[in-house]
Amino acid sequence: MNALPETLLKTLHEVVGDAGLITDAERMHSYLSDWRNAYHGQAAMVLRPASTGEVAAVVRLCSEAGVALVPQGGNTGLCGGSIPDDSGKQVVLSLTRMVRIRAVDSGNETMTVEAGVILQRLQEAAAEVGRLFPLSLGAEGSCTVGGNLATNAGGTAVLRYGNMRDLVLGLEVVLPDGRIWNGLRGLRKDNTGYDLKQLFIGSEGTLGIITAAVLKLFPAVRSRTTAWVALPSPQAAVELIGQMRSLCGDRLTGFELMSRQSLDFVLSHVAGCNDLFGEIHPWYVLIELSDTLANAPLNDMLESSLGEAFERGTALDAVVASSEAQVAALWALREGISEAQNHEGPSLKHDISVAVSSIPAFIEEADMRLQKAFPSVRIVAYGHVGDGNLHYNISKPLGAEDSAFKAQGEAIMRVIFDVTVSFAGSISAEHGLGQSKRDAARHYKDPLELELMRSIKQTLDPAGLMNPGKLL
Ligand code: FAD
Numbered sequence: 001m002n003a004l005p006e007t008l009l010k011t012l013h014e015v016v017g018d019a020g021l022i023t024d025a026e027r028m029h030s031y032l033s034d035w036r037n038a039y040h041g042q043a044a045m046v047l048r049p050a051s052t053g054e055v056a057a058v059v060r061l062c063s064e065a066g067v068a069l070v071p072q073g074g075n076t077g078l079c080g081g082s083i084p085d086d087s088g089k090q091v092v093l094s095l096t097r098m099v100r101i102r103a104v105d106s107g108n109e110t111m112t113v114e115a116g117v118i119l120q121r122l123q124e125a126a127a128e129v130g131r132l133f134p135l136s137l138g139a140e141g142s143c144t145v146g147g148n149l150a151t152n153a154g155g156t157a158v159l160r161y162g163n164m165r166d167l168v169l170g171l172e173v174v175l176p177d178g179r180i181w182n183g184l185r186g187l188r189k190d191n192t193g194y195d196l197k198q199l200f201i202g203s204e205g206t207l208g209i210i211t212a213a214v215l216k217l218f219p220a221v222r223s224r225t226t227a228w229v230a231l232p233s234p235q236a237a238v239e240l241i242g243q244m245r246s247l248c249g250d251r252l253t254g255f256e257l258m259s260r261q262s263l264d265f266v267l268s269h270v271a272g273c274n275d276l277f278g279e280i281h282p283w284y285v286l287i288e289l290s291d292t293l294a295n296a297p298l299n300d301m302l303e304s305s306l307g308e309a310f311e312r313g314t315a316l317d318a319v320v321a322s323s324e325a326q327v328a329a330l331w332a333l334r335e336g337i338s339e340a341q342n343h344e345g346p347s348l349k350h351d352i353s354v355a356v357s358s359i360p361a362f363i364e365e366a367d368m369r370l371q372k373a374f375p376s377v378r379i380v381a382y383g384h385v386g387d388g389n390l391h392y393n394i395s396k397p398l399g400a401e402d403s404a405f406k407a408q409g410e411a412i413m414r415v416i417f418d419v420t421v422s423f424a425g426s427i428s429a430e431h432g433l434g435q436s437k438r439d440a441a442r443h444y445k446d447p448l449e450l451e452l453m454r455s456i457k458q459t460l461d462p463a464g465l466m467n468p469g470k471l472l
């Protein structure tokens with residue numbers, strides 16, 4: 001029997017129709033756990049409204065009935081934010097039928113899109129009008145613009161274009177009581193008070209349902225150079241990025257660091273990936289330069305930077321891609337890490353940030369403290385150096401029982417977050433808090449900031465029906 005009253009079920013069905021209602025356990029299955037199979041929940045139903053009006057009607061009905069909603073986009077989030085609790089009373093509100101690109105305004109360099117549009121489709125739509133939508137991440141074939149906004153997603157181009165927060169001019173949001181806030185303005189300047197859209201960006205579905213957005217477009221990229229470089233240390237990476245930034249400016253659009261352990265996992269588990277050097281090196285960076293000019297001298301800039309780095313001993317070896325296939329092969333080495341780490345058993349994900357200049361000291365300190373307390377765990381460190389953002393992930397020791405490793409999870413996390421905070425860093429740089437880091441945020445975040453956040457939540461969602469148990 002369904003946990004919701006029969007009359008509510010009937011009215012919700014009338015709003016969304018057969019195509020928008022799932023109550024069958026088998027069909028609900030994929031909405032109730034994440035892709036890593038790390039989080040599981042139950043739900044009274046999955047609703048898939050097809051328009052803002054339908055979302056508003058659903059939210060109003062659920063609000064009146066005191067039913068909690070869990071917004072969901074592509075369900076690619078990494079901290080359990082889109083998964084309901086196990087009560088079976090919550091409703092998953094999937095935005096995946098809201099896939100319209102409502103408008104493209106080339107003169108204003110903007111695009112108005114609905115929340116369920118897949119990120120890759122957005123990139124393609126921008127390319128169709130000769131523009132770039134720069135947000136880029138490993139899950140771009142499945143994640144949605146609503147999820148990107150709700151998590152303030154980052155990815156591999158943040159060092160040049162910023163994260164999702166920087167790419168938005170306006171939002172349309174269904175508030176927790178069902179009213180529609182139409183903030184779909186394409187203005188680059190608007191100083192008429194608080195910037196309300198920023199409240200919803202990064203709020204992980206706890207303040208309202210994002211239904212559409214006005215996003216910024218950028219000039220298309222017409223030349224690109226991609227290189228894979230071996231380095232002796234994270235310090236060398238920080239020196240190289242500094243050197244390249246001063247030479248190349250905004251042409252430096254990607255600078256991704258990965259440890260040998262990360263690469264080993266990819267080589268073991270991702271088909272078609274090969275080591276590019278005869279020797280094993282401790283660290284690697286994937287560098288990308290790009291330009292709006294078709295014949296920009298990017299190779300010259302790269303060669304000059306690397307030449308200097310080889311002389312100083314801060315680069316050990318390098319391969320420059322000479323075809324689109326090679327570019328894809330280099331990115332596969334980087335983008336394959338998440339999937340590869342999954343094949344090595346349970347893992348603990350720590351998506352931290354520190355000042356770029358503190359990355360080497362952070363890694364040294366965290367490695368040292370972890371190796372002392374948990375000598376056999378495997379440290380899988382990689383990330384977006386230009387953003388000071390490391391995925392300082394931990395895989396279970398070889399041969400260890402899953403349960404024994406999981407039992408140590410909390411203590412391992414404490415070590416890593418203590419070190420992060422000692423460097424004035426953040427315990428979540430880009431993935432958000434969801435359910436996995438909610439308690440840690442309570443522990444590590446400034447009490448005054450938490451109080452302000454709670455008062456915002458109380459004002460917008462006094463009944464606490466929007467994604468309860470997440471973030472706060
Ligand atoms: P979901 O997972 O469905 O939801 C995420 C959160 O947003 C949940 O709290 C949910 O309730 C809320 N939400 C979703 N839609 C809405 C909406 N319309 N209104 C209100 N709330 C909503 N993230 C990065 O930042 N950078 C990366 O480089 C990156 N790489 C990844 C690589 C892989 C292989 C994978 C699997 C994930 C990666 N992620 C990365 C994480 C994830 O893809 C992003 O967090 C993404 O933005 C989530 O989008 P989604 O549509 O899947 O959202």
Ligand code: 2HG
Pocket residue numbers: 078138155335337338349350383391393
């Ligand atoms: C990345 O940069 C993503 O590849 C995923 O943010 C990180 O899986 C992870 O921990």
Ligand code: ZN
Pocket residue numbers: 154155383384391430
């Ligand atoms: Zn990342």
